[in-house]
Amino acid sequence: xxxxxxxxANIKGPRPMALHLSNxxxxxxxxxxxxxxxxxxxxxWHPSLSGDISALHSCVQALGGWDKFLxxxxxxxxxxxxxxxxxxxxxxxxxxxxxxxAQEMCMKVGSCELYDFGGDGQPILLVPSLVNPHYxxxxxxxxxxxxxxxxxxxxPFVVKWFDPGAEELGFGLSDxxxxxxxxxxxxxxxxxxxxxxxxxxxxxxxxxxALAARAPDKVSALALVAAPWDFxxxxxxxxxxxxxxxxxxxxxLPDGMPVPVDMLQVFFTSVDPTLTDRKFRKFLxxxxxxxxxxxxxxxxxxxxxxxxxxxxxxxxxIRGWYMxxxxxxxxxxxxxxxxxxxxxxCPVWIAAPPEDRLVPQESAYxxxxxxxxxxxxxxxxxxxxxxVGSKAEAGLWxxxxxxxxxxxxxxxx
Amino acid sequence: MxxxxxxxxxxxxxxxxxxxIRLWATEKELLTPQELAAxxxxxxxxxKGQARG
Numbered sequence: 001x002x003x004x005x006x007x008x009a010n011i012k013g014p015r016p017m018a019l020h021l022s023n024x025x026x027x028x029x030x031x032x033x034x035x036x037x038x039x040x041x042x043x044x045w046h047p048s049l050s051g052d053i054s055a056l057h058s059c060v061q062a063l064g065g066w067d068k069f070l071x072x073x074x075x076x077x078x079x080x081x082x083x084x085x086x087x088x089x090x091x092x093x094x095x096x097x098x099x100x101x102a103q104e105m106c107m108k109v110g111s112c113e114l115y116d117f118g119g120d121g122q123p124i125l126l127v128p129s130l131v132n133p134h135y136x137x138x139x140x141x142x143x144x145x146x147x148x149x150x151x152x153x154x155x156p157f158v159v160k161w162f163d164p165g166a167e168e169l170g171f172g173l174s175d176x177x178x179x180x181x182x183x184x185x186x187x188x189x190x191x192x193x194x195x196x197x198x199x200x201x202x203x204x205x206x207x208x209x210a211l212a213a214r215a216p217d218k219v220s221a222l223a224l225v226a227a228p229w230d231f232x233x234x235x236x237x238x239x240x241x242x243x244x245x246x247x248x249x250x251x252x253l254p255d256g257m258p259v260p261v262d263m264l265q266v267f268f269t270s271v272d273p274t275l276t277d278r279k280f281r282k283f284l285x286x287x288x289x290x291x292x293x294x295x296x297x298x299x300x301x302x303x304x305x306x307x308x309x310x311x312x313x314x315x316x317x318i319r320g321w322y323m324x325x326x327x328x329x330x331x332x333x334x335x336x337x338x339x340x341x342x343x344x345x346c347p348v349w350i351a352a353p354p355e356d357r358l359v360p361q362e363s364a365y366x367x368x369x370x371x372x373x374x375x376x377x378x379x380x381x382x383x384x385x386x387x388v389g390s391k392a393e394a395g396l397w398x399x400x401x402x403x404x405x406x407x408x409x410x411x412x413x
Numbered sequence: 414m415x416x417x418x419x420x421x422x423x424x425x426x427x428x429x430x431x432x433x434i435r436l437w438a439t440e441k442e443l444l445t446p447q448e449l450a451a452x453x454x455x456x457x458x459x460x461k462g463q464a465r466g
Contacts, residue, residue, distance in 0.1 A: 031430050038426070046436040049429055056425055065419050072423035080427060274435040357439075 013304030014088065014276055016262040019269055024084045024277035031077040035070055080281065087280030094288060096297045101138050101147045103158070107187050111165035114157055114184045117146050121153040122408065123188040124197045127181065127204035130313065131264050132306050134160045136387055137201065140298050143388040145199075148397045154404070157188050159204075163307045164258060172312035173207065174334045181211045185218055195220035195346075197404055201387060202226050202359065203317070206327065209367070210334040213343035221407045223349045223400055226359045226383050230328030230366030231321050239358075242267050243322035250311075250318060258308035268303070271357050299388065328366060341370035347410075348374035349403045351396055356383040377403075 014020040037044070038057060045053045060069045107114040117138075126146060128134040137158055138144040146156040159181070164171065171179075188196045198219050200208030205227020212219040231240070239246075249263060269276070279296070286293040309317070316326075326332035332339045348371050352364035361378075368374050379386035379395040386396045 027431055027434060028427075031427055034430050035423075035426055044433075045429075046433050046440070048436060049433055052425075053429055056422060056429065060419075060422050063415060063418055063422070065415060068416070068419045069422055069426075072419050073426055076420075076423050076427055271438075272435060273438055274431050277431070 015265045015304045020276040023273045028077040028081040032074040035073040083281045084277045087284035094297045096294045110167045111162045112180045113160045117156040119155040121155045123155045123192040126158045127200040129203040139388045152401045164310050171310045173316045178335050189218050197221040199223040210339045213339050216345045219346045225351045228359045228363045231325040239322045246318045259314040261306040351377045358383045
């Protein structure tokens, strides 16, 4: 049964709608002015486009139809505005409802739940980011790393964070790791009768790194997928500049108020302000009954869903990670002591693509120098695409299983 | 033929216009809403300045 907490009907996306509309529509509203300016000067264009825009200028000049060109730009810009609005409207009206893989809740601590995907194989703990729903790990049939792992003989256990409850509202990251992930890990260690592999995605991977450092006897292998670690200023980190803006907003929120989902969404939106327009106009052209359209709706809804981040946890991420680089400097404190990568004694697999604009590959790969037993892997797709895209099986899931099997054999020997 | 070529040129311009914003955003790593507005309005301001001048 679909989980009502993730119903599309409850999602007013893309979020925040006002920012997405403002970005998309202002791009096209100002385009005719840009075209008029192009008649006079080619200043303001990115150097990599200077050849193209110069050639276009010469072409229009040769055609001798500047007025017609300007009229055409105005007409087509208006059509693109209409198209993105229609694409968003079609998305909101789409009938797709996501079906979850078979699973049972096996443990609940506070508002956080652990789901058993079944099977009798080696249990593996899958941990998503705190700021987006778990189901990027089980998006839909054919696009589910959890289902894939089960098909390969593992017994996946997926963590679902949900909205923070009364207790979690006072949580910092150490609480999430020691009071939520640790009991979940204990559970699957009991089920499997020994240390278990753990996979963490994005921010979930960073949390799992600390978990493995605090429980080296319970984690047999650690797979990190797009998990940021080093936030040093020389790394072109997506959040580096925006962290100051976020910190400023954080200071203005009422005391104790968790960070709203829309504030976090502003960060993701700002990575590429043209993305909303491009993807919704593309969606408009899709057959709405196609798998591609359903995939779009499923993924977009995932991206537009999330839980508010408790204030303390948000402060640790925004100030501690992005601004002070506490993990990379070895001063990120969990359970009262700094997390040292040398305490992570199990084998570690670090998957991070160079295409990732949210988590730079350098940030994830920075762990390699200090981990006793780690290798890296390029999944050859973007931050989300590597997990659920068309190349996910070949680029991420299959290499992961190969690595996990190799470590099982090594551990048994 | 001319109208078709003009239409094609307009489409190319709009694609380049959007790509220009994306590339500057990439180069600057992140674009705040205010910066995006400033980038979009730069052309407008220059045009208005010329008109007043």
